[in-house]
Amino acid sequence: MSSQVNTKLLSMFGQSGSIFGVSLLEIMKQRNDIIVLSADMSSPAGLDKYKTLYPDNFLNTGIAEQNMIGTAAGLCNEGFKTVCVAQSCFLSMRSFEQIRQYAGYMKSPIIFVGISGGFSLQYMGNTHYSLEDVALMRTIPGMNVIVPCDALEAVKAFEQSLETNSAVYLKLSGLPNLPVINPSDYDFKTGKGIKLVDGSDVLIIANGTMVSQALKAAKELSNVCVINMHTVKPLDTEIIKENINGKKIVVTIEEGFINGGLGSAVAEFVSEQNFRTKVIRLGVSDFFPKPGSYPYLLQQSGLTAEQIVQTIKNEL
Amino acid sequence: MDFKKLTQDCCEMKLKALEMASTSSFGIHIGGAFSAMEIFTALYAVANIPSSTEAERDRIIVSKGHCVLAYFTALWKKGFVSEEELKSFETDGSVFYGHPNRNLKYGIEFSAGSLGLGISYAVGVAKACKLKHYNNRIFILLGDGELNEGIVWESLMSIINYSLNNITIIIDNNGYQLDGKTSEVMNMTDLKGKFESFGFDTKTVDGHSIESLTEAFSLSSNVPNVIIAKTTKANGISFLMNTKQSHFCTLSGKKYNQAVQDIKTVYHE
Structure with missing residues (x-):
């Protein structure tokens, strides 16, 4: 993303909206090897425009997180950069073994984007909170685990993850209009506090x-x-x-x-x-x-x- | 197709598999390997795999990964694994152990072991091959016990939804799983009807007839297809056939000799 970023606007879109509704649309102007998979969670993730513009680069797997990860792994090993998007509670827990198997054991560098992390789903209750995702993902050999603090950082983490050859779990959290921590462009590096x-x-x-x-x-x-x-x-x-x-x-x-x-x-x-x-x-x-x-x-x-x-x- | 040669190959695979099993004191999945020997023989005869890294090769994705005695010996017959390399089976540090680990050098596409995961992976591979406009086929081998796993049905649903007609699923329908008969552990009733209701072109064949299997595998279809191969658990080994004990056991001393004798008798050797 260019250095001329409107951090307030990104904050309004939220972390996920900034990634999939802003950053990814820019990235797709330059590359066509990305495939985003979503388990019936594309609209809340901010993927509507992406789906319309790039229908061949999107797969909806239905409410089936486990098969989403397996499908992503197959695509990944055949040369596509795959991004899996679902609510972070279901992504990290329902399909934990699949993530361990395909991204860990088989080393497929898939990007896992868990949306609505932490407490963001409020009145939906504990089934919808993701409180253990970081602990689970941390046990998988080779997995990078990133929890961005604001929308700009989420975008930066996503963009950098696209360039690496490691599997990455991005925990996206916070409500829309979440506070801006980084008011202007800054140097983000995975693994560097x-x-x-x-x-x-x-x-x-x-x-x-x-x-x-x-x-x-x-x-x-x-x-x-x-x-x-x-x-x-x-x-x-x-x-x-x-x-x-x-x-x-x-x-x-x-x-x-x-x-x-x-x-x-x-x-x-x-x-x-x-x-x-x-x-x-x-x-x-x-x-x-x-x-x-x-x-x-x-x-x-x-x-x-x-x-x-x-x-x-x-x-x- | 030279069926005499394929039959001879299959016999050699079985004898080699018994030899490998006899060296395992840990125990090994014998029943589900011997139900699949003819399936593997026919698969590698039909699949177009000029080299294990050729981009447009047919993919054989073994989801029921515990059948390594059949899988590895088939790769040996195919020339992807040497006799010397097979000798390392289940020795410390070897890449050949109880479940296959993805390694294209040896023609192994997928790291199996956790049931149900191979078919889901194959969905992505099949989709990718379509996107790359490959004219290849994706063969998936599933066990019938494995069909209990939920992810299998998620995958089946998506194969039809994405119109992946490059996929052929083979079910090794030996009727047994670890705890006993599949009909008693988890009766799935009318398997053929289930696949047909999803939209698969479904056939049932004799899973120990190399002729029937090669014929079924050679036919491609406009819709994804399923071949239910009717097989016998631990086929050909007199004291293990159709027993739940054959699922995972050792094969030393007298038992090994008896098993070798049984196989040789079948092939009149």
Whole structure:
């Protein structure tokens, strides 16, 4: 995407709408080897215009996520760049074994785009929340796992994924009009975290929608360093090493179960390196929240900026 | 087609398979391999695969991956795997073990083992071949127990929906799965009717007649087709035929000798 980006407009489209309704249409002017597959989820993903313009480059597999992945793998091994799109809960869980088999074991570099991630489907309830997708995807050898913080970052992650030869899982989350973290063009690299705020006492490592909550919390506290860890795998261990010294605590924040996700990845590294810094993992602990509005869901998990501030104050 | 030669090849595959099985102390899927020996013989006789990496080759996608004793010995007869390479079967570090792993050098298209996944993969391969305007065929071998898997029916639905008439599905209908008879474990009743209702051109053939199989495989159709090959689990091995024990077992000492004798008797060797 050109450097002249309208980040507010992208934010309005949401992460998925920005990828499939804006970026992909530009990309298709230059290449014809891309095939997008969707499990009856193309309109919510923002694929309507793409489908009309490029009918030969789109396959609807019906409500059949497992066969979508198998079909994508067959196309992929025959030379097509394949992108699978479905709600992230069904994509990552219903077809987990297929993703492990075709993209992991058989190394097919498929791009998996999980839309409506985290709590975005609000009143639909826990069947429709994706809280374990990052943990699941992280176990698959060779899989890149990216949780973009805003629409521009989602576009950048998608565009970069098209150029790599690895399988990638993109967790797209946040409601439309999600906060803009990156107001103008910036350098995005898969596996390279971004320091947004510097500070000496607390190291916050967040991704996805939680980056904006982390930034709000940092405004209330002094001496907080905030890192946008958009890529959970491969984890940017260098940026942790560079910023952990002298910190009293490390706080990870994610819109998902704390077991196995970003917090686990960071805690594993910090303990293996023997940094002796306490790691506090914020996210959804071991329970299914009561369905409700997005703020209500965040609140039950202690993920609002105010709650994050309070948790950190209590720890210091 | 030289049926005398194909029959001889099939006999040699069986003897080689018994030899491989006899070296496995871990256990091996014998029943579902010996039900498919003639199917593999006929498949490689009909499929147009001048080399294992030729772009427009016919694709043989083995979804019931546990039948490696039939699959690997067929690849040996085809010349893609050497006798020396087969000797490494089920030794540590070998690429030849209980399930096939995609490796075009040896003519293996798909990493099988988890049932139902091969047919779904084949949907993508068939679609890709159509998009590339290839004039080739995609053969998929499924087990009848494997048909229990939901993804198989998702795949069948999509093959008809995408009009993938380059696909031929072969069912090794040996009537057994791990726990026993397919009719008792999960009775799928009127298999032919099920495929026909989806829109497949469906035939039933004698799965141990190389002549019938090659004839059925040679016919292409305007619609995707299914060939139900009626077979016998562990066909030709007297003490294992039509038993659930044959699904996965060892074959050492006396049993191996008896099995060799059984096969040789069938072929008057």
